[in-house]
Amino acid sequence: METLRPKDAQDLGMSKSSLYRATQSGQYERIARGIYRPADAPAADWDWIEAATRRPDATICLTSALAFHDLTDAIPDALxxxxxxxxxIPATEAAINWHLFAKTTFDLGRTEIPIPGSDLHIGLYSPERCIADAFRLRGDLGYELGRDALREWIRRGGKPAELMATAARLPRAKGPILQALEMLT
Structure with a gap:
């Protein structure tokens, strides 16, 4: 089911006020300011929908992406x-931590995945990119996050050469990952 914004209501043959009335009567659910979904739409992650609607280039990263790839036991308090x-950075009602990544490396390890229960897509970084980001931002995220994710990734058969190829293209990532790989192997 498509998300609906008041400015797009005319495409469905309804005015903004008829969309608001339909929401009050229970035909639509308000996800966030200016974002609506049909009430009978399948269950979906509203935070993902809001992020993808507000920024088409939104990409799940850091702890949230590591959790998606099942490389950490940490439960992020925000997406x-x-x-x-x-x-x-858009204003959002959802619990979203927005991070600004360099334009030159933004697409490194980025893919798009469908949001379950929706016809929207959202970006997601690869496990290698997430591990490299965890190491380069270890001062903010904590030193254990990257190390634990790296250990789990290697246990599952991750290839250190692929990780090092990604880390070499990101600032402040290659050295700490090399040290961690030497200690783990």
Whole structure:
């Protein structure tokens, strides 16, 4: 089911006020300011929908992406979403931590996945990119996050050469990952 914004209501043959009335009568659910879904739509993650609707280039990163890839036991208290540096950080109602990543490396390890229960897509960083980001941002995220994710990734058969190829393209990632790999292997 498509999310609906008041400015797009005319495409369905309804005015903004008829959309609001339909919401009050229970035909639509309000996800966030200016974002609605049909009430009978399948269950979906509203935080993901809000992030993808507010920024089409939104990409799940850091702890949220590591949790998605099942490489950490940490449960993020907010959805970590990256957007290119210089972009405007949107106002959101959902618990979203917006991170600004360099434009030159923003697409490194990025893929798009469908949001379950929706026809929207959201970006997601690869496990290698997430591990490299955890190491390069270890001062903010904690030193254990990257190390534990790396240990689990290697246990599952991750290839250190692929990780090092990604880390070499990101600032402040290659050295700490090399040290951690030497200690783990």
């Amino acid at each position: 970590d979403v990256a957007i290119p540096r210089g972009a405007r």
